[in-house]
Amino acid sequence: MSVPQDISPMSGADAHRAHVQPPAxxxxxxxIFRYRDNRVALALIVPSLLALILVQLYPILYTGWLILTxxxxxxxGLANLTRLTSDTIFRGALIFSLKMAIVVVPVSLxxxxxxxxxxxxxxxxxKAIWISILIIPLMVSEIVAGTxxxxxxxxxxxxxxxPLTLLGLEPIIWLMKANTAFIALCIVxxxxxxxxxxxLLYAGLNQVPRDIYEAAAVDGATRWRAFWDMTIPYIRPMFxxxxxxxxxxxxxxxxxxxxxxxxxPGRATWNLSWYIYxxxxxxxxxxxxxAAVIVMLLMTYIAGAIFVKYLWVERKQR
Amino acid sequence: xxxxxxxxxxxxxxxxDSSTSEQINQxxxxxAQKRRLNLKKALVVVVLYMAAFWTLVPMYWxxxxxxxxxxxxxxxxxxxFPTDPRIDAWVTIFERRILENIVxxxxxxxxxxxxxxxxxxxxxxxxxxxxxxxxxxxxxxxLMGLVALxxxxxxxxxLYLLGSDLGIIDEKYTLxxxxxxxxxxxxxxxxxxxxxxxxxxxEEAALMDGDTRFGAVRRILLPLIFPSLFSIAILLFxxxxxxxxxxxxxxxxxxxxxxxxxxxxxxxxxxxxxxxxSAAGTIAVVPVLVAAFTLQRFxxxxxxxxxxx
Amino acid sequence: MAEVKxxxxxxxxxxxxxxxxxxxxxxxxxxxxxxxxxxxxxxxxMRCVAGLERPTYGDIYIGERRVNDLxxxxxxxxxxxxxxxxxxxxxxxxxxxxxxxLRKTPKEEINRRVTDVAELLGITHTLERQPGxxxxxxxxxxxxxxxxxxxxxxxxxxxPLSNIDALLRVYMRAExxxxxxxxxxxxxxxxxxxVEAMTMADMIAVMNQGTLQQLGTPGDIYDVPANNFVxxxxxxxxxxxxxxxxxxxxxxxxxxxxxxxxxxxxxMAVRASEMCPDGKCTLGIRPEDIRFTMSxxxxxxxxxxxxxxLGSETIxxxxxxxxxxxxxxxxxxxxxxxxxxxxxxxxxxLFDDATGQAIR
Numbered sequence: 001m002s003v004p005q006d007i008s009p010m011s012g013a014d015a016h017r018a019h020v021q022p023p024a025x026x027x028x029x030x031x032i033f034r035y036r037d038n039r040v041a042l043a044l045i046v047p048s049l050l051a052l053i054l055v056q057l058y059p060i061l062y063t064g065w066l067i068l069t070x071x072x073x074x075x076x077g078l079a080n081l082t083r084l085t086s087d088t089i090f091r092g093a094l095i096f097s098l099k100m101a102i103v104v105v106p107v108s109l110x111x112x113x114x115x116x117x118x119x120x121x122x123x124x125x126x127k128a129i130w131i132s133i134l135i136i137p138l139m140v141s142e143i144v145a146g147t148x149x150x151x152x153x154x155x156x157x158x159x160x161x162x163p164l165t166l167l168g169l170e171p172i173i174w175l176m177k178a179n180t181a182f183i184a185l186c187i188v189x190x191x192x193x194x195x196x197x198x199x200l201l202y203a204g205l206n207q208v209p210r211d212i213y214e215a216a217a218v219d220g221a222t223r224w225r226a227f228w229d230m231t232i233p234y235i236r237p238m239f240x241x242x243x244x245x246x247x248x249x250x251x252x253x254x255x256x257x258x259x260x261x262x263x264x265p266g267r268a269t270w271n272l273s274w275y276i277y278x279x280x281x282x283x284x285x286x287x288x289x290x291a292a293v294i295v296m297l298l299m300t301y302i303a304g305a306i307f308v309k310y311l312w313v314e315r316k317q318r
Numbered sequence: 319x320x321x322x323x324x325x326x327x328x329x330x331x332x333x334x335d336s337s338t339s340e341q342i343n344q345x346x347x348x349x350a351q352k353r354r355l356n357l358k359k360a361l362v363v364v365v366l367y368m369a370a371f372w373t374l375v376p377m378y379w380x381x382x383x384x385x386x387x388x389x390x391x392x393x394x395x396x397x398x399f400p401t402d403p404r405i406d407a408w409v410t411i412f413e414r415r416i417l418e419n420i421v422x423x424x425x426x427x428x429x430x431x432x433x434x435x436x437x438x439x440x441x442x443x444x445x446x447x448x449x450x451x452x453x454x455x456x457x458x459x460x461l462m463g464l465v466a467l468x469x470x471x472x473x474x475x476x477l478y479l480l481g482s483d484l485g486i487i488d489e490k491y492t493l494x495x496x497x498x499x500x501x502x503x504x505x506x507x508x509x510x511x512x513x514x515x516x517x518x519x520x521e522e523a524a525l526m527d528g529d530t531r532f533g534a535v536r537r538i539l540l541p542l543i544f545p546s547l548f549s550i551a552i553l554l555f556x557x558x559x560x561x562x563x564x565x566x567x568x569x570x571x572x573x574x575x576x577x578x579x580x581x582x583x584x585x586x587x588x589x590x591x592x593x594x595x596s597a598a599g600t601i602a603v604v605p606v607l608v609a610a611f612t613l614q615r616f617x618x619x620x621x622x623x624x625x626x627x
Numbered sequence: 628m629a630e631v632k633x634x635x636x637x638x639x640x641x642x643x644x645x646x647x648x649x650x651x652x653x654x655x656x657x658x659x660x661x662x663x664x665x666x667x668x669x670x671x672x673m674r675c676v677a678g679l680e681r682p683t684y685g686d687i688y689i690g691e692r693r694v695n696d697l698x699x700x701x702x703x704x705x706x707x708x709x710x711x712x713x714x715x716x717x718x719x720x721x722x723x724x725x726x727x728x729l730r731k732t733p734k735e736e737i738n739r740r741v742t743d744v745a746e747l748l749g750i751t752h753t754l755e756r757q758p759g760x761x762x763x764x765x766x767x768x769x770x771x772x773x774x775x776x777x778x779x780x781x782x783x784x785x786x787p788l789s790n791i792d793a794l795l796r797v798y799m800r801a802e803x804x805x806x807x808x809x810x811x812x813x814x815x816x817x818x819x820x821x822v823e824a825m826t827m828a829d830m831i832a833v834m835n836q837g838t839l840q841q842l843g844t845p846g847d848i849y850d851v852p853a854n855n856f857v858x859x860x861x862x863x864x865x866x867x868x869x870x871x872x873x874x875x876x877x878x879x880x881x882x883x884x885x886x887x888x889x890x891x892x893x894x895m896a897v898r899a900s901e902m903c904p905d906g907k908c909t910l911g912i913r914p915e916d917i918r919f920t921m922s923x924x925x926x927x928x929x930x931x932x933x934x935x936x937l938g939s940e941t942i943x944x945x946x947x948x949x950x951x952x953x954x955x956x957x958x959x960x961x962x963x964x965x966x967x968x969x970x971x972x973x974x975x976x977l978f979d980d981a982t983g984q985a986i987r
Contacts, residue, residue, distance in 0.1 A: 031451050035681070037531075041448035044440035045458060048506050051437060051499035055473050056465045062476035115369055123362035132614040133370045136377075139606040139613075141560030143578040147585065147599045148376035151383055157592055159379050162395050191376070199617055245467075252469035255562040258582060273471045273563075281567060286475045293472050304467045449681065452641065519712035522679050527726035527773065528700040541716050 060297070066290035080291040089267055090292060093275035097251045099182070100271065104189045104250045105243060111190065112197025112242070120205050131202070138195040142255025149188045150175070150260045175261050178268035185269060188256050193249050197242050204238030205231070244303045251299060272296050377603055384408065384596035391592065407593030411584070416598060418572060419580035426490055426576060427558035430497035434505050434554055435547070437498065442509035443535065447518065459510065465503035470563045473500070478567045488570040496568070497558045505554060512546040513539075549616035556609050559602075577602050629690035629780040630655045631676060631813060636685035638671050638837075645671040647837040649685070653830075658807050658814045660824040663834035664860070669817045672834070673783050676815060677706050689781060700729075704781040705774035709789055711766050713758035719745075719769045720754040726777040744772045747806075763791045767799065775806065782807065782814040788823065800827055821861045825849065833857045853985055855909065855978040864914045864942060867952045870980070873899055873906040882910045882977065886947045887927045889972045899986045903979040908986065912975040914942065917954040921962060925969035932964055945970070 032038045067080045084090050119130055137145065152158045153174040161171040174184040208231055216226040254273035261269045263278065270278070272292060279289035383391070387402040445455050477496065478487070486492045516539065524534035540547070562578045569579050581602060584595040631653040638646040646668040653659045661669035674680040676687055678699035687694050694702050705726075713722050720741055727737045745751045748768040753761050758769060767787060774782060784803070788796045804827045807814045818824055824831050825845045833840040833848060833856070841853035852858035858866050871884030873891065880896035882889045889910060891899065899908065929947035936942075941960045945952040945968065954970075956962060977986040 028451055028454050032454060035449075037448055038450055041444035041450045044444035044448075045450075047437045048441035048462075048502045049458070051502035052461060052465055055477075055496075055499050055503075056461075056468060058480075059473040059476035062479070063472070066476070066479075115366075118362050118365060118369075121362055123359040124366060128614060130366055130370070132611045133373055135614060135617065136373055136606060136610045139556050139560070139609055140377075140603060141562060141578050143562050143582050144560075144599050144602045145376075147581055147595055148380045150585070151592060151596060152376050152379055154592070156394055157383060157391060157396055159375065159396065159398075162398075165395050191372070195373075248467055248469070252471065254471060255578070255582075258562075259585060273469070276471050276475070277563075277566070280475050280478075286479060290475060293475060296469060297472050300467055300469055300472075301464070304464050517710065517712070519708050519710050520714060522699075523706070523708060523712035523773075524714070524725075525679070525699040526677060526704070526706040528729040528777070529725075530698075530700065533729070538714055 063290045063293050063297075066287045067294060069287055071285060071287055080288050081294070083288065084291045084295070089270065090275060092267060093270040093272050093292075094295065096182075096269065097271040097273075100186060100189065101247050101250045103186045104193065105246045107186075107190050108194035108197045108246055109201075109239070109242060111194045112199075113201050113239075115198045116202040116205050119202060131199075135195045135199055137192050138199065140192070142192070142253060143259050145188060145192050146256035146259025149184070149191070149256070153184055153260070176265055178265060181261050181265065181269050185256065185260065188260065189250055189253060192253075192256065193246055196249065197246055200238055200242040200245070201235060204235035204242075207238075208234040240306070244306055248300055248303050251296070272299075377600075377607075380596045380599045380603070382596075384593055384600050386593060404593075407597045410594045411597040411601075414584070414594070415572065416577075416580060416601065419575050419577050420601065422490065422573075422575060423559055423577040426493045426497060427555050427561075429494045430501070430558045431551055431554045433494065433498040434501045435551060437502050438505035438509055439547075441502075441506045442513050443539075445506070445510055446513040447521065459507070462503040462506045466507055468503075470500060470561075474563055474567050477564070481568065487568055488574050490574050493565065493568055493574065493576070496564050497561060500561075500564065501554050501557055504557075505550065508550055508553075509547075512543055512550070515546070516542050546616060549613055552609050552612055553617075556606060559605060629813060630688075631781055631815065632686075632688040633672070633676070634686045634688070636672065636675060636687065637683050638668070638675060638680060639683045644837050646675070649834075649837075649839050651832055651839065651842065653813055653815060655813055656811050657829045658804065658816060658827060659830045659832060660828035661815065661817045661832050661834060662819070662821060662824040662860070663840075664819055666836075667834045668837035669819075669834050670785055671837075673706075673785060673815055673817050676781070677704055677783055678702050679706075702781075703779050704783055705777060705779040706783040707770050707774050707785065707787045709786040711758070711770040711787075711790075713766055713769055713773075715757065715759055718755055718757055719750065719761065719765075719772075722758065722769055723754075723772045723776050726773060730777070740776055741772075744776045747775075748772050764795045764799070767791055771803070771806075775810070778810075778812075780813065782812055782816075784814065784816040786818050787816075789818070789820070796823075803827065822863060825861070833860060835860075851985075851987070852911075852976065854983045855911065855985070856983060858911050858976060858978070858985070862913060864953055864955070866911045866913050866976075867917070868978075869910045869912075869950065869952075871908070871910060873903070873908060873977075882908070884910070884950075886929070886950045887970070887972075889927070889975070891977070895977065895986065899977060902984070902986050903977075903981070905981070907980040909978045909980055910972070910975050911978055912972055914953045914955045916972070916974045917945075917952065918971045918973065919943075919945075919954060919968040921966055922969045923967055925971075927970045927972070928967055929970055931962055931966045931968060934960070934962070934964060943968075 032042055068075060068077060070076050070079075115134060118124055119127055119134075124130060140148075152160050155161060155171055155173050158174075160174065165171055172180055174180045212230050213226055216230055221229065251271070252273055253271065254277060257263060257269055257271060257274050263270045263274050272295070276289050276292050276296065279292065280286040382398075382400060384407050385400055385403040385405065386397070387400075387404045387406075390397050390401055444450065445459060481487045481492060520542070521534045521538055524538045525531070529537065560578060561576070562582075565576050565579050569575050575583075577598070581595065581598045584591070584598050631651075633649055633651040633653075636646055636649040636651075637644070649668075649672060651659075651672075661672060663669045671680060675682050676689075678694065678697060678701075682695065689702060689704065713719075714725065717725065723741045723744060724737050727740060732740075741754070742751070745754055748771060750765055750768045750772065753765050753769065758766050761769065767790075770787070787803070788799055791799065800823055803816075816823075816827060825848075828845055830842060831845055831848045832842045835856050841848060841857045843851070843853075848857060848861055852861065855868070859868070869882070869884045869887060869889075871882050871887075873880055873896070874883055875881075876883070876888070880891045880893075880899070882891055899906075929945045929952065931943050932946045933944035934941055935944065936958065938958060940958055941956045943954045943956055943960075943962060945954055952970075962968070978984065979986060
């Protein structure tokens with residue numbers, strides 16, 4: 001039976017509204033400067049905007065100028081960039097960075113997700129303590145992490161080779177060969193940044209309301225099913241954010257390489273950051289190194305654009 | 319009468335019988351469930367212990383190496399526990415004036431943290447509490463988010479060249495300024511999330527009760543967000559304490575050398591120095607351990623709000 | 628003590644119009660309720676009076692002063708928030724004393740006034756506690772105390788009773804009305820609960836979509852609604868609406884719908900022909916105004932399909948050809964589902980379908 005209140009024409013109520021025009025769109029600055037407390041607010045934001053300009057705008061513009069000139073300050077157009085495309089050391093460093101990200105990011109995500117699910121399960125008592133322990137590597141500086149693992153990998157002092165010798169195998173001299181050095185560095189990076197994945201995904205899991213699991217259980221879903229249908233959609237945005245942040249973190253690492261291999265053996269473990277540092281500081285070619293900075297910025301900001309897009313979507317949903 | 323009574327007894331017995339067997343059945347099921355639960359719990363706990371082991375073992379190993387005697391250091395395979403702990407390495411590291419590096423790090427990280435908060439707290443307040451046009455706030459916040467992603471190495475070259483031109487390389491105050499501005503974007507971003515977490519109502523009530531804006535912030539908002547503010551300060555301090563890349567470019571002498579650079583300088587030229595670098599590493603990790611336990615609750619909450627809010 | 632005058636108040640949030648050209652005068656000492664569904668602009672209006680929002684257009688006067696450019700603290704108004712907005716890190720005493728301390732009131736006077744107010748509200752026992760340890764009702768009264776203690780010229784209340792349980796709400800609304808009466812302070816009270824509005828208000832301002840729909844005494848609002856929105860919104864058992872059209876029949880004007888033919892009085896018929904020339908209008912009748920007899924005769928018959936006993940009275944759900952009507956009968960009614968009733972409609976309202984306005 002239909003309820004008459006719904007079909008009766010009630011929409012007439014606002015037909016006679018006295019219409020007032022919305023305020024004319026004025027420039028954003030005019031709007032800010034019109035009111036006193038807006039001016040105060042602006043004054044409060046300005047110092048951090050200045051910081052923004054100093055670390056962001058100025059360096060980018062300056063980098064843009066640097067790559068167009070050589071070390072003597074002579075304008076050379078895009079020569080630095082074209083030189084970069086045929087630079088095998090640069091190509092090696094770029095490939096090394098990407099290769100490392102491809103290994104480190106998925107492994108860290110899986111590890112982080114697994115641990116986040118474990119900590120969130122009802123079987124993990126004293127969650128605070130577990131979380132505190134698991135996030136420690138996140139706060140250890142790159143150089144210290146590198147130093148620790150250099151000792152861990154040391155052929156005689158290190159712990160890593162102990163199980164191998166116990167099994168009667170030859171100890172591996174991890175940091176001296178290109179292949180094992182890559183694996184060793186990947187392990188260091190996973191140790192260092194998987195806690196970030198853990199932390200982000202755990203925060204994401206905390207946003208999943210518990211009662212939807214109860215609802216799913218009542219509806220007859222198995223735990224596995226509930227995981228795919230409930231948990232995954234809920235943490236997908238956080239998962240994307242974590243992926244991007246991990247990518248950015250893993251490509252910018254420099255201290256771990258500095259402390260463990262210093263780029264060696266040969267140039268086998270040069271990554272982008274190390275290349276930029278080496279070119280600018282050790283070989284004193286900041287103009288040429290800036291070209292590599294541009295490549296790195298591009299990589300970061302493509303990731304950043306995706307980051308912002310996800311935040312935007314998130315905000316709109318609220 | 320008798321027969322009836324007997325039948326009654328019979329039925330009662332039967333009833334007792336069946337009920338006990340049901341009870342037993344139930345107990346069996348419950349026990350099985352409990353066993354399964356215990357098994358699961360044990361599994362979870364074992365995996366967590368493994369994760370904790372994986373996390374902590376490098377730190378243990380460094381601390382261990384720093385107190386090993388020369389004989390232990392030379393032992394193959396390496397000893398898992400010290401047999402003859404020595405503090406020689408620790409003496410050496412202090413002889414190499416690590417204390418000065420620690421002081422440098424404390425000064426730079428401490429001041430940079432304070433300045434960063436002084437810049438970022440007003441900005442975060444203005445962005446969340448004052449009636450600026452939404453478009454403007456959106457742009458500023460998005461910019462802050464992007465800058466928080468910026469790899470420090472990308473700013474390092476231009477800032478280094480700027481610093482050389484101004485002649486302020488290798489000064490502690492340069493490091494303080496740089497650490498302040500490098501973390502500002504991140505700090506504003508996180509503080510904004512924290513501020514949004516406190517209902518505006520309470521401050522508005524203070525305004526209605528006759529307080530000024532500044533008074534409402536001082537008497538109402540700041541006491542309410544103090545725990546978060548404290549956590550963010552510790553987080554910023556740790557960032558600064560660990561900072562490596564900018565220091566690499568801007569530190570030339572012992573007078574400015576911060577701990578990460580000092581540690582790198584200790585990475586040994588010859589085999590017997592491993593104890594020394596281990597001691598330095600251990601020193602660097604101590605504040606991190608303290609911070610991790612202080613920060614965990616805030617980090618989980620802060621990320622939930624700061625990133626998704 | 629002051630009159631509040633709102634002239635042409637308009638508030639835009641970006642391109643969204645929250646309040647649309649609102650004119651309202653709250654007389655000195657009156658309790659005016661702003662009533663409307665959520666999002667109707669009532670809270671925004673009140674926040675403009677408080678000084679927490681800046682009007683896009685229009686002026687607000689408190690007493691003789693135009694207050695548009697004054698900070699909240701300069702307006703001398705008190706606001707009780709829906710969430711109470713108590714300071715969680717202060718004790719109840721400090722919460723109530725806070726406005727006095729800001730005014731540099733001497734310590735003994737603060738003690739005296741806070742104690743007086745606490746006694747008046749019956750919260751003396753909570754004064755040493757922090758708000759988090761008080762019950763919802765106590766928190767509510769602490770918030771009230773904080774507003775009362777400084778003797779402002781205007782009270783503003785933003786749905787203060789919506790977070791407490793039903794029984795206490797009935798008690799508190801009488802309490803607030805009594806307080807307002809005793810203090811004689813002008814009060815603007817915002818709510819979406821029409822029962823609260825009817826029981827407390829000297830005047831009710833019904834709002835919808837940012838526009839003032841009707842301003843009147845509770846009696847006027849109930850008996851003489853200005854349009855179909857007000858008619859629908861006010862009344863705990865909602866008004867019945869019967870869509871149809873007006874036409875001449877046997878030299879008399881009738882409202883004819885698919886279900887009923889209802890004669891319209893002469894005076895109303897004249898007004899209707901002026902206001903609503905196409906004759907399309909909806910008839911609205913309150914449940915208590917539907918008269919009925921248990922009989923199979925008469926023009927307008929309908930069947931009862933459900934009884935809703937309320938204890939003090941019974942609601943009859945009546946159905947005819949897809950139209951649902953609610954009528955009221957005594958608790959001891961003999962009518963049972965399935966009975967056929969003969970209905971008669973005497974006191975009713977007509978609403979023009981084109982504008983929604985009442986015809987009168």
